[in-house]
Amino acid sequence: MITIKDIARAAGVSHTTVSRALNGSPLIKPDTRERIARIAAEMNYVPNDSAKNLVTQKSNTIGLFFSSIDQGTSSSFLMDALKGIRQTLNENYLLTVNGIDDVTHLGRVHARRYDGILVMSQTERDNAFIYHVQAGGIPLVVLNRQLDDPAISNVAADDRGGGRAAADHAYELGHRQIGIIEGRAGFKSSAERRLGFTESLMAHGLTPNPAHFVQGDYSIESGYEAMIKLLEQNDRPTAVFCCNDDMAIGAMNACFDHGVSVPGDMSLIGFDDMVFARYANPPLTTIRKSVFEIGREGTKLLIEQMERPDRPAVQRHLGSELIPRRSAAAPAVASRNRDSI
Amino acid sequence: MITIKDIARAAGVSHTTVSRALNGSPLIKPDTRERIARIAAEMNYVPNDSAKNLVTQKSNTIGLFFSSIDQGTSSSFLMDALKGIRQTLNENYLLTVNGIDDVTHLGRVHARRYDGILVMSQTERDNAFIYHVQAGGIPLVVLNRQLDDPAISNVAADDRGGGRAAADHAYELGHRQIGIIEGRAGFKSSAERRLGFTESLMAHGLTPNPAHFVQGDYSIESGYEAMIKLLEQNDRPTAVFCCNDDMAIGAMNACFDHGVSVPGDMSLIGFDDMVFARYANPPLTTIRKSVFEIGREGTKLLIEQMERPDRPAVQRHLGSELIPRRSAAAPAVASRNRDSI
């Protein structure tokens, strides 16, 4: 392995000069710098990160931590976030990917090891981790989940607004019995989406029917099960807001299996707008949130934070947008009548 | 930041003794070791990786490289692979995730920076990267794509066998006109799956009809387009093997949009068995390949390779398995007749 000293010898200068030349120090005469650069290139010199990091007290590493790689995180999530992050992050940063749950010793997550940390958070259970990072003085941005703490930088979709938009849409189509399949208990997004949903109902003068609130956990299966519970009710809703697309797919399957046509007998609205949403049958009406964008904005924020740690934390909410497709339509006449009685 | 020297001072020993004690050297008296360990814990000591890596000439980092994060890699892929890898990898390894396309300077991928590298490869275009890594003497395992070079360790699914199984299944259901929507041109998996498919046809005495071979690129859209080309033919197939599930979903949509019922008028078989396959409508008959397992086995191999670099490279093929669901069934009588003429 060749080092700056080898280059120094070859160039007939001191290794200090080589170091400076390679780092673009203004102290070095332009032609010296060039000569050294050329020699370094010829010798295929690659700087030793460990040595560099040791003396500069940096790690050159950004850590991406997920709530849980196993559950609750749909795969397109990870992918989209990764795209957004990589695209924004300078190439010579190392980006590591971890599950928060996999971290057994918090002590191993340390300012020496990470220059900055991104947390893709879903649940308040991540808080222990988040506050550990913050206490350790590591630049930190929490993605995806809205945080209450203004001291921590945060980029998330507007879950509540999205929930509201979903319910608004159902209302405008003419539905008056609108159900909801909720996300995983304990996840902030679940609470927010339901809250927005309820707000919309109230705003339109509808009284939420507790029987039409069914718990799910963001998995396809839970959507299936929840939908069955809804279908079995005598006074079942004519439209259901599923708090993510996975559950909407599950719900759609439940409808098919029980001879309930979508959207003829039942309107379905999802959340996330993952790739498959438009290829569902019927294509899924849903709320788009851009994890890609969250990744991108979050990374920008993190970089800023690393450059000037004194700056105050920033909260940013990215809008969520209704994407009307074909899984939600006006209710059948019968149910409209039933409502108008 | 506290270092072994601080601990040494606190314990009244030399820093060498601390280093040895903390690393479990047999040279240290048990009670000394214990005392030092206790002090270290009390002081919240965290070793400095950079310093350690500098002197041991390791990087403590494993790199996971993807053919392309943007195209051709479905997201559940990344997720599953990651699960398999993380589960197998010792927690104190850093695992970085990169797109091969994002690597602008091959020189930056270097034995100093990575103790080992996993390549999730799809296409021969990755070869430049792969051989660079190998030439650099970095322990390497190529995942997911079958390699011709026995000098490089390799874990992949049995694509050819899977293709064969798909065609066999269609044949056994009674189909005699079997089409194929091929994967992305240039991807090894595309070639292998087609090959297996063709082999099966020949084995059953069917002559492959060139018009029934349509190019796709593994995207949902391409599956849609390709299916339309197939549907437009006068002598269209009664069953189509789609070289991945994404394209099968696209193909299914094309059928719906053209009033062709699945599996009534058209049987569809996919490949991968991604999560959504069983929630398609109808549930998708497909070939299961476990990316998770590929990740797991590949990591095991890599670790072995890092521990004893002298060992010869290993090729491992994980089986692929037919998962019959409802998107493929016996052909309608009319077409059976047409065939029997």
Add this chain to the structure above:
DNA sequence: CCCTACACTGAAACCGTTAACATTCGCGAA
């Protein structure tokens, strides 16, 4: 012609660890 200032380069210390090479100590054999 000398002195100073400035532009450039070099020497040496340091970052936190590990490892090769002493050193100390106590004990049993000669």
Add this chain to the structure above:
DNA sequence: TTCGCGAATGTTAACGGTTTCAGTGTAGGG
């Protein structure tokens, strides 16, 4: 008593960079 030896610990030199501080050489001003 002395010597040798092994167990336990210490000294010191790496590892490959950056940075502080101390030169050098040259040009410009007096």
